[in-house]
Amino acid sequence: MKFHKALVATVIGLSVAQLSFAQTQITFKSAKTSSSYYQMAVEIAQAVKKDTNSDVIVTVEESQGSVQNVMESAFRGANYVFTTPPALVSLAQNGKAMFKNRSNPKFNDIRALFPIPSLAMHFVVSEKSGINNFSDMAGKEILLGKGTFGANEGAKYIKLFGLEGKIDFAKVELSNAVPALKNGQIDGFVTSGSFPAPNVIEASAGTKIKILSLSDEQIAQSKRTKLTIPAGTYTGQETDITTTSLPVVVYTSTAMDDATAYTLTKAFWEQKQKMGDDSPWWKGVSTKMLSNITGKIHPGAAKYYREMGVSLSDSQL
Incomplete structure (x- = not known):
C-alpha cells in the first residue's frame, strides 16, 4: 500500500x-x-x-x-x-x-x-472660445502642460504653424484641464493618447467642445503619421478628425x-x-x-x- x-x-x-x-x-x-x-x-x-x-x-x-x-x-x-x-x-x-x-x-x-493604439494628438477647445482652426488660437488661453509627449509635440506645432508668442499659456496642471475648460478658465488644452482619450471623453460629456483637425500640409510639416479619429468617437463629434500620431x-x-x-x-x-x-x-x-x-x-x-x-x-x- x-x-x-x-x-x-x-x-x-x-x-x-x-x-x-x-x-x-x-x-x-x-x-x-x-x-x-x-x-x-x-x-x-x-x-x-x-x-x-x-x-x-x-x-x-x-x-x-x-x-x-x-x-x-x-x-x-x-x-x-x-x-x-x-x-x-x-x-x-x-x-x-x-x-x-x-x-x-x-x-x-x-x-x-x-x-x-497610437498616441494621437488632440487639440481640444471649447465651442464658446470661437476657435475653429489653429490660427484662431492666437490671443487665447491654452493649456499645454509640460514634460509629456503631448506637451512637447504641441509646443512644436505652435512654433511650426507661426503661433509662437501669440498664445497665452495657462498655468494649470494638465490633470485639471477638464474642469478648467468647463469653468472658462482656459479656452482649450492639448493632450495626447490613444483614442478615445478619457480626459477628452470627460470634456465632451460636460460641455460643447471642438477638436481641431490638421491639414495635409500641417501634417507634412509635423513629420508625424496621419491618423483619423472617426466621427462619433466623442460626444457631439459629427465629422472625422484628421490629426497626427506617434505609432x-x-x-x-x-x-x-x-x-x-x-x-x-x-x-x-x-x-x-x-x-x-x-x-x-x-x-x-x-x-x-x-x-x-x-x-x-x-x-x-x-x-x-x-x-x-x-x-x-x-x-x-
Whole structure:
C-alpha cells in the first residue's frame, strides 16, 4: 500500500512538473501603472492567457518609459516583450539622440510583433472660445502642460504653424484641464493618447467642445503619421478628425523562438475584437498599421501575417 501511494505521488509530481515546464512565461515591460498603456498591457496579458488556455502567461511590469524599455532589451531574456514607438528603435540601432554613447549591438536584434493604439494628438477647445482652426488660437488661453509627449509635440506645432508668442499659456496642471475648460478658465488644452482619450471623453460629456483637425500640409510639416479619429468617437463629434500620431508597437528580440512569437501575435489578433468590446481604443487598431513599423518583424509573427494574407515589405522581413 505504501509503495502504491508513493508511486501515485511520484506520477502526480511528474505530471505537475511537466505542466509547469510546458507553460511559457513572458515578461511584458509596459508603462507607468497610471497610464493607458499599462492597462493595454494588462488586457493583452489576459487575452494571451485566454487564447492559449493558460499555456502562455504574461506578467506585466511597470516602466518609466519607452527609452527604459528599449535599453532593457539588451539585457533581458528571450521572453521579454515591450512597447515603444518605432522611431525609438531606429534611434537606438543608430546610436542617436538619447541613445548616443549608450549603444549596444543587441539593439539590432529588436523585432516587432504587432501594433497597439497610437498616441494621437488632440487639440481640444471649447465651442464658446470661437476657435475653429489653429490660427484662431492666437490671443487665447491654452493649456499645454509640460514634460509629456503631448506637451512637447504641441509646443512644436505652435512654433511650426507661426503661433509662437501669440498664445497665452495657462498655468494649470494638465490633470485639471477638464474642469478648467468647463469653468472658462482656459479656452482649450492639448493632450495626447490613444483614442478615445478619457480626459477628452470627460470634456465632451460636460460641455460643447471642438477638436481641431490638421491639414495635409500641417501634417507634412509635423513629420508625424496621419491618423483619423472617426466621427462619433466623442460626444457631439459629427465629422472625422484628421490629426497626427506617434505609432506604438509591441517588440521582442531575435532571442525569442519563432513558435512563441507566432503564438503571441496570433493571440493578440484573434482576441482583438473581444478586447475592443471591452475597451474601445482597440477598435482603431488594424493590420494597416503594420506599415508604421519601419524595422524588421519577428519571423514567428511574419509567419502568422502570411497566414492572414497580410503583405509585409521587404525591409520588414
